[in-house]
Amino acid sequence: MVDTIKYFLPETEMPRNWYNIVADLPEPPPQVIHPGTGEPIGPDDLAPLFPMELILQEVSSERYIDIPEPVIDIYRQWRPSPLFRARRLEKILDTPAKIYYKYEGVSPTGSHKPNTAVAQAFYNKQSGVKRIATETGAGQWGCSLAFAGAIFGISVEVYMVKVSFKQKPYRKAMMESFGASCIASPSDETEFGKSYLKNNPNSTGSLGIAISEAVEVAATNDDVKYALGSVLNHVLMHQTIVGLEALKQFEMASDYPDVIVGCTGGGSNYAGLLFPFLGEQLRGGKKIRALAVEPAACPSLTRGRYAYDFGDTGNMTPLTKMHTLGSKFVPPGFHAGGLRYHGMAPLISHLKELNLIEASAFHQNECFEAGVTFGRAEGILPAPEANHAVKGTIEEALRCKREGKSETILFNLCGHGHFDMQAYSEYFSGNLEDRDYDEQELAMALSGLPSVK
Numbered sequence: 064m065v066d067t068i069k070y071f072l073p074e075t076e077m078p079r080n081w082y083n084i085v086a087d088l089p090e091p092p093p094q095v096i097h098p099g100t101g102e103p104i105g106p107d108d109l110a111p112l113f114p115m116e117l118i119l120q121e122v123s124s125e126r127y128i129d130i131p132e133p134v135i136d137i138y139r140q141w142r143p144s145p146l147f148r149a150r151r152l153e154k155i156l157d158t159p160a161k162i163y164y165k166y167e168g169v170s171p172t173g174s175h176k177p178n179t180a181v182a183q184a185f186y187n188k189q190s191g192v193k194r195i196a197t198e199t200g201a202g203q204w205g206c207s208l209a210f211a212g213a214i215f216g217i218s219v220e221v222y223m224v225k226v227s228f229k230q231k232p233y234r235k236a237m238m239e240s241f242g243a244s245c246i247a248s249p250s251d252e253t254e255f256g257k258s259y260l261k262n263n264p265n266s267t268g269s270l271g272i273a274i275s276e277a278v279e280v281a282a283t284n285d286d287v288k289y290a291l292g293s294v295l296n297h298v299l300m301h302q303t304i305v306g307l308e309a310l311k312q313f314e315m316a317s318d319y320p321d322v323i324v325g326c327t328g329g330g331s332n333y334a335g336l337l338f339p340f341l342g343e344q345l346r347g348g349k350k351i352r353a354l355a356v357e358p359a360a361c362p363s364l365t366r367g368r369y370a371y372d373f374g375d376t377g378n379m380t381p382l383t384k385m386h387t388l389g390s391k392f393v394p395p396g397f398h399a400g401g402l403r404y405h406g407m408a409p410l411i412s413h414l415k416e417l418n419l420i421e422a423s424a425f426h427q428n429e430c431f432e433a434g435v436t437f438g439r440a441e442g443i444l445p446a447p448e449a450n451h452a453v454k455g456t457i458e459e460a461l462r463c464k465r466e467g468k469s470e471t472i473l474f475n476l477c478g479h480g481h482f483d484m485q486a487y488s489e490y491f492s493g494n495l496e497d498r499d500y501d502e503q504e505l506a507m508a509l510s511g512l513p514s515v516k
């Protein structure tokens with residue numbers, strides 16, 4: 064018998080709904096708070112920013128939510144995505160572990176982001192929205208929303224973190240190809256951007272700053288809505304298509320993961336893969352180990368505080384309880400731009416507090432080293448963000464080797480790195496710095512956390 068390398072689900076087997084883990088949690092996540100009143104917010108508070116259908120998903124506790132038919136039709140262009148068994152990587156590592164990866168780089172823009180971009184654009188279109196403002200880090204989200212905007216005829220305006228804007232010029236070209244506009248953030252297009260630039264003319268930018276700019280545009284223009292590429296409950300839920308497919312693919316493989324690894328910036332790709340499996344566990348199924356991997360230079364889960372904080376640097380958003388480095392914290396510029404966020408998804412944070420998720424942090428050079436090892440074995444060069452998941456996976460596989468255990472490890476290969484080759488070049492030339500965040504700056508940012516009764 065020939066050993067299977069990839070597990071393909073037919074289009075007809077693609078899941079027809081998203082999974083909402085809130086339905087299976089042992090305790091509900093903390094409420095979202097209005098910074099002015101200190102009271103829980105209601106759907107109306109979010110109405111200037113999002114279409115109502117997405118707001119209702121944000122607060123839903125239904126276990127499954129139907130994927131609209133038009134979204135399914137677009138998903139079918141690249142979904143179901145393949146589940147691979149990394150047999151050559153296993154051999155190179157000489158590990159008894161079985162390594163699988165779900166590959167989201169097959170999407171039109173090369174990452175998991177279209178899974179929610181298409182859904183969000185659909186609900187905006189349905190409610191008559193013609194313009195959306197958003198932020199992007201490395202540009203994966205900007206490209207994905209630009210793609211979705213082109214499909215649904217919505218114009219998209221993207222504030223791209225300045226350090227990434229300079230590092231990854233082809234992502235801007237891709238956004239423009241789909242008809243979107245892309246502006247380096249901080250910019251002088253918004254009041255917040257202008258005031259930030261005045262005090263920090265050489266700012267590298269951050270996701271927190273770019274979010275403030277995009278939220279300002281949506282909040283001050285009646286005809287503009289806002290979209291976020293990660294962090295929020297509805298975004299994590301849209302990504303669960305990844306894990307729901309993987310559940311079926313593991314049935315095909317007659318296997319089941321012992322460990323599930325993912326990189327975490329805002330938490331959405333990891334939640335997407337993990338939550339359907341964690342849901343099985345919470346409903347009495349097999350126990351898994353969940354391992355989130357983050358950058359040592361922006362370590363919200365491992366070094367942040369679990370507290371109420373703003374989602375943006377300009378403090379325009381509601382307060383959510385999450386692992387945070389403080390909304391004023393600006394991480395040093397490194398190449399995994401999608402992981403440069405000061406906070407973590409409230410749902411991931413809550414699960415960490417419930418000890419259902421473990422976390423670890425690595426520097427960028429060791430992550431690129433892992434990515435190159437993976438690439439040489441499997442022929443796919445991961446995005447710098449995904450290299451964190453690869454690093455976590457290799458560490459687990461080597462542990463299995465030391466312990467002589469044949470565990471099954473699954474990780475999310477959430478994107479390819481074909482627009483990130485400058486980072487690989489710098490890695491090979493030895494010019495990649497393992498920058499650490501500034502301890503003093505972190506202490507300052509944490510001391511500025513809002514007080515919530």
Ligand SMILES: *Cc1c(COP(=O)(O)O)cnc(C)c1O
Nearest residue numbers: 203293328329330331332401478
């Ligand atoms: C955006 C992005 C991330 C970080 O966001 P999450 O919400 O944590 O998934 C990670 N990897 C890739 C490839 C991305 O595009």
